Amino acid sequence: MSNAISSTSEIVISGHEHVGRTAIVTDIDENYQSIFIYSDPLQDSTSENFSCFNLITFDSVLKNIRIEKFSYDSSNAEYKLETPIASREIVSLKKRKSKDYQIKHKFECLLENPGATLTHSGVDEVKLSDIYTPPFFNNVSLEKVKKTSFLNFVHADTALDIIDSELPFYNLVIGTEGCGKTSLLKYFYLKFFKKNYVPIYIDSRNIDGYSIEKVKELVEQRFSEQYDELDKKYVEVDYSRVVIMIDDFHKLDYTKGKIRLIESIKNLFQHILITGNEVMLFEKYFTSEGLSIELFENFSTYVIQEYSPSLRTQLINKWCRLGKEYLDENEKREYFKKIDSISSNISTVIGKNLIPSYPIFIISIIQALESGETESSDNKLHAYYYEYLITSSLKKALSDKGDIGFYMTFAKEYFYFLFSSKVRFSPIDYSDFLKFVESHRRKYAVTKVSNETIRKALADGKILRFDSDNQVHVTYKYLYYYFTAKYLSDNLDEESSKQTIDLMADRVYRDEYSNILIFLTHLTRNRYVTYKLVEKSREIFREFEPVKLEKDIDFINRLQKELPGSILKSIEVEHARAKTNEIEDENEIIEIENENRSLLEDYDLNEDISGLSEIG
Numbered sequence: 001m002s003n004a005i006s007s008t009s010e011i012v013i014s015g016h017e018h019v020g021r022t023a024i025v026t027d028i029d030e031n032y033q034s035i036f037i038y039s040d041p042l043q044d045s046t047s048e049n050f051s052c053f054n055l056i057t058f059d060s061v062l063k064n065i066r067i068e069k070f071s072y073d074s075s076n077a078e079y080k081l082e083t084p085i086a087s088r089e090i091v092s093l094k095k096r097k098s099k100d101y102q103i104k105h106k107f108e109c110l111l112e113n114p115g116a117t118l119t120h121s122g123v124d125e126v127k128l129s130d131i132y133t134p135p136f137f138n139n140v141s142l143e144k145v146k147k148t149s150f151l152n153f154v155h156a157d158t159a160l161d162i163i164d165s166e167l168p169f170y171n172l173v174i175g176t177e178g179c180g181k182t183s184l185l186k187y188f189y190l191k192f193f194k195k196n197y198v199p200i201y202i203d204s205r206n207i208d209g210y211s212i213e214k215v216k217e218l219v220e221q222r223f224s225e226q227y228d229e230l231d232k233k234y235v236e237v238d239y240s241r242v243v244i245m246i247d248d249f250h251k252l253d254y255t256k257g258k259i260r261l262i263e264s265i266k267n268l269f270q271h272i273l274i275t276g277n278e279v280m281l282f283e284k285y286f287t288s289e290g291l292s293i294e295l296f297e298n299f300s301t302y303v304i305q306e307y308s309p310s311l312r313t314q315l316i317n318k319w320c321r322l323g324k325e326y327l328d329e330n331e332k333r334e335y336f337k338k339i340d341s342i343s344s345n346i347s348t349v350i351g352k353n354l355i356p357s358y359p360i361f362i363i364s365i366i367q368a369l370e371s372g373e374t375e376s377s378d379n380k381l382h383a384y385y386y387e388y389l390i391t392s393s394l395k396k397a398l399s400d401k402g403d404i405g406f407y408m409t410f411a412k413e414y415f416y417f418l419f420s421s422k423v424r425f426s427p428i429d430y431s432d433f434l435k436f437v438e439s440h441r442r443k444y445a446v447t448k449v450s451n452e453t454i455r456k457a458l459a460d461g462k463i464l465r466f467d468s469d470n471q472v473h474v475t476y477k478y479l480y481y482y483f484t485a486k487y488l489s490d491n492l493d494e495e496s497s498k499q500t501i502d503l504m505a506d507r508v509y510r511d512e513y514s515n516i517l518i519f520l521t522h523l524t525r526n527r528y529v530t531y532k533l534v535e536k537s538r539e540i541f542r543e544f545e546p547v548k549l550e551k552d553i554d555f556i557n558r559l560q561k562e563l564p565g566s567i568l569k570s571i572e573v574e575h576a577r578a579k580t581n582e583i584e585d586e587n588e589i590i591e592i593e594n595e596n597r598s599l600l601e602d603y604d605l606n607e608d609i610s611g612l613s614e615i616g
Contacts, residue, residue: 139299
């Protein structure tokens with residue numbers, strides 16, 4: 001308690017210890033000082049004549065604090081001032097720290113903003129530092145040396161730790177949309193600051209020059225926005241302690257400007273952390289003479305990985321523990337039950353590569369679970385979670401929330417178009433996308449919404465991704481599966497939809513069809529779907545008799561003639577759970593590496609698609 005109070009307070013006044021003294025407490029590691037003022041008892045329990053109190057005077061003009069102790073004189077029945085008088089200077093009435101700069105309150109609030117409106121029953125405000133869980137990286141820098149496509153996992157805290165300030169610290173962190181790149185920079189901004197570095201956050205959209213002078217000017221502007229200057233000016237900052245943090249580097253359009261920018265920053269600073277999208281792994285850079293160069297040759301390059309089971313559990317733990325500093329035994333049982341319930345639901349909704357296992361999706365599902373709207377146990381329960389993720393994202397992108405019905409219908413028609421045209425996850429040209437938009441307009445007589453408005457809403461709502469090469473991409477797999485199933489669910493009365501379901505049920509071993517059918521069972525109660533799947537199952541296993549758990553399990557019963565005695569072992573719950581998550585992490589890594597190996601093998605993309613030739 002004392003350490004926590006002293007780390008956040010310049011002056012601590014206490015009278016509970018009943019031991020009078022004044023002291024300066026200094027923490028060398030964290031570089032702060034605090035004044036502790038303890039008072040003697042006003043009435044001692046063992047001596048009726050022993051009584052003291054302190055008079056503390058704050059002088060805002062002289063900027064100091066005086067502590068005067070008065071003791072009771074029983075012979076004269078009065079309080080007398082003791083000597084000497086303790087006095088201490090106060091620096092601007094701020095917390096006494098050795099740092100020359102403090103992060104401005106406004107910018108600190110920005111750093112603590114989790115990037116979404118989150119509500120929690122245990123706290124008034126959810127801060128990023130309350131729930132942030134650093135991810136694992138794939139160190140693709142090693143791949144360049146080893147010539148391997150398999151994963152080289154390293155934790156973010158290990159990868160981005162500045163061990164020696166004298167050595168260059170050049171790091172590039174790559175990640176897909178929504179994987180948490182900005183949150184990662186916010187987290188490490190505060191971490192670097194605590195280690196006495198001076199991090200400077202720069203949004204790539206604010207970069208308007210690439211020369212050394214322009215970079216100097218930009219960094220100074222950002223410094224003045226992010227820090228209160230206490231004792232020194234920016235010009236006196238030790239550049240060897242500055243960490244330049246550039247977010248969304250890929251949004252810079254001018255390629256030659258990117259080259260000049262990196263050169264200018266490297267000439268000025270030796271600690272650089274840049275984030276960007278996955279396209280940067282394949283982007284080519286050329287000098288004004290047309291020569292190809294490796295822009296990030298001296299950078300350690302990392303790719304943010306989806307959260308493993310252990311990281312998901314850590315995040316869920318942090319969320320559930322908010323506002324609960326202490327748990328008794330009964331509360332612990334309920335606490336672990338809640339974590340198990342949330343973990344189970346999240347694992348089911350995320351599925352096998354359906355939804356990216358990134359914090360924004362995990363937190364969104366938790367919010368849906370806690371909203372009270374999903375208590376029903378009917379077949380549409382998990383469909384609600386998917387729809388929640390979609391509508392929540394779209395609502396943020398729309399100025400008029402009433403338009404959401406139009407975009408949900410558009411997405412349903414568009415993704416079924418990708419399915420029926422056998423485009424699937426392949427990108428299409430923007431011109432072909434516009435042709436579909438015009439077709440959709442004619443079908444539904446849409447006249448008020450422009451093509452650009454539709455494009456922007458779908459992009460901002462993370463439904464589709466439009467790249468600089470005029471290609472339109474499916475943002476996430478679950479969107480394709482969900483909306484294709486939604487189209488079929490809404491059109492089950494049509495014979496063509498039934499034929500499509502029949503064909504997919506015949507080839508349920510294909511991931512695409514099985515996932516669509518799973519979503520379809522979530523979205524509809526129509527017995528035709530269930531009947532068709534049961535019928536196909538019976539056909540596949542027609543040579544086997546149904547298991548009745550009677551005589552057909554006699555061979556199992558013969559293996560064990562008597563039940564073994566119960567052996568109860570005392571275990572530490574959290575340790576056991578951590579061990580289980582560790583095993584799940586290892587299994588997930590093996591599974592990912594096996595998938596990577598299969599991608600290296602020859603694969604016939606046309607395999608088994610002839611059955612869909614009837615779908616038009």
